[in-house]
Amino acid sequence: MTSAGQIWDHRFSEKGWPTDPDPYLVELAEGQPVGRGLDLGAGPGRNSLWLAQKGWDMTLLDASRVGLDQARDAAGALGLTITTVCADLFDWRPEEASFNLVIVANIHPDQDALVAVLAGAALALRPGGHLYVVGHHVTSLGRQGPPDPDRLLTPERLRDALPTELRIEVLAIRDRRGGHGQGANAATADTVVVAWAIKPEAPGG
Numbered sequence: 674m675t676s677a678g679q680i681w682d683h684r685f686s687e688k689g690w691p692t693d694p695d696p697y698l699v700e701l702a703e704g705q706p707v708g709r710g711l712d713l714g715a716g717p718g719r720n721s722l723w724l725a726q727k728g729w730d731m732t733l734l735d736a737s738r739v740g741l742d743q744a745r746d747a748a749g750a751l752g753l754t755i756t757t758v759c760a761d762l763f764d765w766r767p768e769e770a771s772f773n774l775v776i777v778a779n780i781h782p783d784q785d786a787l788v789a790v791l792a793g794a795a796l797a798l799r800p801g802g803h804l805y806v807v808g809h810h811v812t813s814l815g816r817q818g819p820p821d822p823d824r825l826l827t828p829e830r831l832r833d834a835l836p837t838e839l840r841i842e843v844l845a846i847r848d849r850r851g852g853h854g855q856g857a858n859a860a861t862a863d864t865v866v867v868a869w870a871i872k873p874e875a876p877g878g
């Protein structure tokens with residue numbers, strides 16, 4: 674097990690985790706045709722569970738077995754089937770061109786690791802598929818997310834990390850809303866960065 678897995682196993686065993694889906698993902702995914710989705714660093718699966726309830730066929734990858742077990746239990750209670758993969762994101766080999774949606778929510782790696790994760794996400798996407806990335810903005814430092822400004826997001830950092838084959842449709846700083854991110858509470862004004870990008874269809878495809 675990786676150290677990320679151990680840290681998050683402990684975190685998910687100790688305290689609950691938000692169950693509401695990311696509101697910006699909901700906004701962007703509403704109206705998309707359902708298909709196969711891949712949730713990288715899914716944790717207990719709040720986003721995947723919402724999508725699975727909408728008919729998406731979801732695969733959740735995470736280093737935390739505890740988080741994935743919580744996701745599987747929640748799916749079972751809802752009568753849903755999900756696929757879980759317990760792996761380290763940085764050793765992971767994507768199933769190429771297989772997913773209509775890839776989610777990277779609240780992972781906060783350093784820049785080199787972010788580039789690697791998004792490159793893998795782009796490989797995993799089918800032509801026409803979408804990538805959704807969300808994470809705490811650097812102005813959240815000391816309030817939300819990791820205590821390291823180099824791991825918090827800015828639109829510029831995300832733009833630099835996104836593979837050039839993806840076309841950006843939304844790249845924005847948004848206020849956090851209730852239920853968004855760890856420790857979310859409606860009284861805290863926090864900011865997140867949201868990116869929604871599409872892998873163009875191949876010419877003639």
Ligand SMILES: C[S@@+](CC[C@H](N)C(=O)[O-])C[C@H]1O[C@@H](n2cnc3c(N)ncnc32)[C@H](O)[C@@H]1O
Binds near residue numbers: 678719735760
């Ligand atoms: C802040 S939680 C976010 C969970 C979920 N995406 C959400 O938004 O609710 C970060 C998740 O990333 C996972 N994670 C962190 N580093 C990882 C790595 N190297 N490989 C796989 N998962 C990792 C953790 O186990 C944890 O579940």
